[in-house]
Amino acid sequence: MRLRPEQLPAHLEKSLHTAYLVTGDELLLTQECCDQIRRACRTQGIDEREVLEVDRSFDWNQLLAAGNSLSLFAERKLIELRLGTVKMDQKSSAALQEYLQHSDGSNILLVSCGRLDSRSMNAKWVKALDGAGAVIQVWPVERRQLGPWIAQRMQSRGMQADRAAIELLADRVEGNLLAADQEIEKLRVLVGERPIDADIVASAVASSARYDVFKLIDAALAGNAGHALTMLNYLSAEGGEEIPMLGALCRELRTLYQCATAIEQGNGIERVLDNARVWDKRKALYKQCLQRHSSQALGNLLQLSARIDPALKGQSGENGKLLLTEMVAMLAGRPFLPN
Incomplete structure (x- = not known):
């Protein structure tokens, strides 16, 4: 199953699959997708979490052992497999597929990694995760989408801002969603429920544009x-x-x-x-x-x-x-x- 990030909350309200892949370079949005899956696990009574950080020397038997190990405190657990920027090879792909083949569905597997290109998205291990659960691709927010994204973010926090304020904030934080989120929260604390205009943004928000x-x-x-x-x-x-x-x-x-x-x-x-x-x-x-x-x-x-x-x-x-x-x-x- 392929899901867009905005579809994930509704999906998790209905069901919790046994495997998820969250892929993308936009740190804030990938973190939020992973947080939503973690919260859904806790709602289902899955409080135990085992985190596996993958590097070049990672032993993939650890993943199989995590899936087979029994806990003294809980029947189910969330296994987080953090690939980062490590490239999957034939051995690691086979290990991940073996885990999914032998999974009885009691544990939840959350795999996170950087952006995958079109070739990697068709790899066997990605298709295996797709078949067992859901794949969420996180794309960067383009400049033309940044204003509406900021407006929606502010509205969800009970904030009011005019168009000029939103566009100025978008210019100040262009390409850096983490900075945008931090500045929105700072404005919420400083301004409270008062309407926000461009002058307030100009005096309160530093330039955090991530240009390259x-x-x-x-x-x-x-x-x-x-x-x-x-x-x-x-x-x-x-x-x-x-x-x-x-x-x-x-x-x-x-x-x-x-x-x-x-x-x-x-x-x-x-x-x-x-x-x-x-x-x-x-x-x-x-x-x-x-x-x-x-x-x-x-x-x-x-x-x-x-x-x-x-x-x-x-x-x-x-x-x-x-x-x-x-x-x-x-x-x-x-x-x-x-x-």
Whole structure:
């Protein structure tokens, strides 16, 4: 069974399955999903919990032993298997499948891990968990979804905020849901039941935006030049090194150039993107960018990158930061320097 995070509470009210997989990189939301499963276990009288932290030296016989061991204090227990970022191999996959095959349903297994790609989601161990219980994929909250997410979060705590306040808070904490939740709780304590406006948010909330070069690239691919340049300025002000940022941009540009060349040779865009191993979630961004840029335009950007590198290193008389800014703006389709 596949469940979205928002479907989990209703599911747990009706039934408690013997196995759950919670996967995703958004720490706050994955923690909350796991907490909901733990509470459901306690409601069912399952108070004992055994936690298994998996690392490279983990002995998978521990999982089988946990499932077979009897407790002196309870008939059932919750077994938490925390994979973190450890990759499942054939041996670990077999051990997990063996556990599920021999489980009599008395214990509950909660497996948590980071985001799984599409290939991993089709692995045998994931399908085994899917068949025995439920798989919950947690996706990051995109910027356009962040305002409604904050509004719903505030409403659930009895708070009132106008649209300007919500948007300002979203700007201050962009990409960092843990910070957003903490700031909402701080506002609840400071303001109480009074309506919240933008001035209150501006004075009470610190800037906790979680920017990185990959979000910068995605904004540029989407044609959102203003947002991309804001992130570039933020990263530079925070001490982000321009050379690694340039390297990440160049890697993306090379992939885009190869895709544009293949499409202009008559290949279908879906096949081209698959061959370039573009993730499904990023295909829409690539399509937007490839509609704006020909292979020649992308080649010009790569040539520009060859000027930026020595400029940033002080090996030429050009302004490297200005050229990097222009490169991002051009990728987003909004150049500002004269040809």
